[in-house]
Amino acid sequence: MVKTKIQQIRITSTWREVNFSSDKLANRGARLLEGNMESYVGRPQFLYKIEEPMKEYFRFC
Numbered sequence: 001m002v003k004t005k006i007q008q009i010r011i012t013s014t015w016r017e018v019n020f021s022s023d024k025l026a027n028r029g030a031r032l033l034e035g036n037m038e039s040y041v042g043r044p045q046f047l048y049k050i051e052e053p054m055k056e057y058f059r060f061c
Contacts, residue, residue, distance in 0.1 A: 021050050 024047060032038065043050070 019051065021047060 025044075028038070028046070038044075
């Protein structure tokens with residue numbers, strides 16, 4: 001069985017505001033009119049800031 005071979009499971013989550021690339025894309029998609037679609041090759045111009053891998057971001061309330 002697979003679960004006997006698993007030594008460790010790590011579950012993480014990120015606040016949507018910290019994952020600002022996906023937050024911006026989700027908000028943009030939510031504002032599209034029904035039936036409309038946007039498609040990009042490469043980074044969209046409106047997505048001017050992208051998260052850096054292995055960098056910690058904090059959310060203060």
